[in-house]
Amino acid sequence: MTFNDKLLKAAEKNNSWLCVGLDSDLKKIPRHLGTDPGAVLRFNQLIIESTSDLVCAYKPNSAFYEPLGPDGMRVLKDTIEMIPDDVPVILDFKRGDIGNTAAMYARTAFEYYGVDAATVSPYLGRDSIEPFIDYKDKGVFVLCVTSNRSSNEIQKRLMLLDEPPPIEEIPSRAMAKTLTDFFASSVSNVYMHVAGLAREWNKFGNIGLVVGATSPLELEKIRELMGEETPILIPGIGAQGGDLESAVSVGSNSKGSMAIINVSRGIIYSDDGSSFQDTVRQKAAFYRDAIASISEMKRA
Numbered sequence: 001m002t003f004n005d006k007l008l009k010a011a012e013k014n015n016s017w018l019c020v021g022l023d024s025d026l027k028k029i030p031r032h033l034g035t036d037p038g039a040v041l042r043f044n045q046l047i048i049e050s051t052s053d054l055v056c057a058y059k060p061n062s063a064f065y066e067p068l069g070p071d072g073m074r075v076l077k078d079t080i081e082m083i084p085d086d087v088p089v090i091l092d093f094k095r096g097d098i099g100n101t102a103a104m105y106a107r108t109a110f111e112y113y114g115v116d117a118a119t120v121s122p123y124l125g126r127d128s129i130e131p132f133i134d135y136k137d138k139g140v141f142v143l144c145v146t147s148n149r150s151s152n153e154i155q156k157r158l159m160l161l162d163e164p165p166p167i168e169e170i171p172s173r174a175m176a177k178t179l180t181d182f183f184a185s186s187v188s189n190v191y192m193h194v195a196g197l198a199r200e201w202n203k204f205g206n207i208g209l210v211v212g213a214t215s216p217l218e219l220e221k222i223r224e225l226m227g228e229e230t231p232i233l234i235p236g237i238g239a240q241g242g243d244l245e246s247a248v249s250v251g252s253n254s255k256g257s258m259a260i261i262n263v264s265r266g267i268i269y270s271d272d273g274s275s276f277q278d279t280v281r282q283k284a285a286f287y288r289d290a291i292a293s294i295s296e297m298k299r300a
Contacts, residue, residue, distance in 0.1 A: 003116050003139030003206060006088045007231060011056040011257065017248070017295065018288045019090065019233070020051050021264025022060040022079060026068065028269055030276050037071035040064075044079040047268055050281040052084050054288045057116075059233075059262055062093040080113055088116040090233065090260075094143060096121030096128045103131040110135045117141060119210055119233070122194050129201060136204045139231065144198070144222060145191045147212025147236030155191040156218070195222050199230075208233060211251065213242025213261075220250035228253040231260055237287075238266025244287070248294040256295030263287050 011017055022044055026035070029043040048058070060079055065072035080089050091113055095105040102124075109118040109132070117139025120132055132140040145155055188196075198207050209226065211219045213236035223232065234251050236242035244261070252259035267287065270279040 002137045003088060004229070004231060006086070006116060007056060007139070007260070008257070010087050013086065014053055014055060014288070015292055016054055016056045016288045017252070017257065017259055017261055017291050018055050018284065019057040019059050019260045019262040020047065020055050020267055020284060021092070021235070021262050022047065022058055022268070023064050023264040024060075024079075024268065025064055037068045037075050040068070040072075041075045041078055043268075044075075045082055046277050047280055048079075048083055050277045051267070051284040052087060054281070054284045055087060057088045057090055057260060058083050059090040059092050059264075061264075062091065077113055080115060088139070090117040090119065090139065090141065091115040092119045094119050094121050096124050098124065099127040099131065102128045106131040106135060110138050117208070119143065122197065126197070126201060133201060133204060133206060136206060139206055139208055141208045141210050141231075141233045142194065142198045144194050144209040145211045145215045145218045147214045147240050147242060151212070151215075155189070155194075157190050158187045159190055159193060160187055189218075191218060192221065192225070195225050199226060202230075205229070208260075210235065212236040212240070213244070213247035213251075214240055216243065216246040216250055219247065223251055223253070223259075228255075229258065231258045233260045233262060235262045235264075237261060237263050244290060245294055248291055249298060252295060252298060254298075256298040261287070261291050 024040045024044055026040055029039060033039040033042050060076060062076060065076040083089055091109050109115055118132060119141045120129055122129060122142050195209060198209055201207060208231035209222060210233045211222050213234050232251050234247050237244050247261060248259055267280055267283045270283045
């Protein structure tokens with residue numbers, strides 16, 4: 001079964017396009033669970049038990065496990081293994097390196113951890129992504145527009161296209177307007193170039209993009225470029241200030257699907273008491289239902 005097939009089945013079964021991010025910080029989990037790395041595993045287990053019928057996917061972020069050393073890596077693997085088999089797991093580790101090194105990262109994600117998809121960085125180009133793509137049944141989410149504040153330092157910069165259109169193809173108008181049209185046709189934002197490359201690289205139909213909810217205009221342009229079938233992983237809802245309604249409206253396809261709305265801190269750190277599971281479930285149900293409602297309005 002391909003990643004996209006598994007994703008669609010989980011979304012249909014749970015009526016959900018919510019992804020819960022397991023950014024489990026030992027310093028932030030409820031104290032009654034303990035203070036050792038095993039406490040993170042107990043925390044994750046309770047999160048999964050509380051939400052597995054409300055999500056389309058989980059997204060553990062390896063950065064929250066690696067500082068714990070070998071114990072943390074075991075916790076990450078055990079967490080992945082306790083997620084129900086019918087719910088896809090997206091490993092968020094944003095790897096990108098030269099080809100032979102990228103192949104080792106791909107093996108780590110898909111063979112050692114056994115996840116269904118992984119996030120990757122496109123900065124090194126095609127050969128840093130191909131080892132992931134070659135796992136045909138796995139999903140590969142390419143970073144495109146991230147939700148951090150300084151993302152525009154690179155991602156939204158303008159770049160001159162290698163092959164701008166001939167000036168003869170620009171409609172004949174007053175010179176100032178003609179030059180404006182020519183300039184607009186000759187440049188692109190870096191993130192749109194990345195999206196275009198991802199579309200070219202998508203030889204097995206297993207590429208998705210990461211586009212933050214904090215950039216709704218860019219998200220709309222990317223959905224239009226990538227079409228109906230490409231999954232878009234959308235972080236930035238909640239703590240980072242992204243707007244849920246606009247993210248679902250412009251990020252999903254015409255059926256109100258294929259927009260994976262990730263919420264991490266806004267769900268898993270909802271309560272520090274012994275009843276935190278109830279609060280986590282309530283928050284997850286709120287987001288699941290809100291996403292479903294917006295999707296239904298789009299389909300109408």
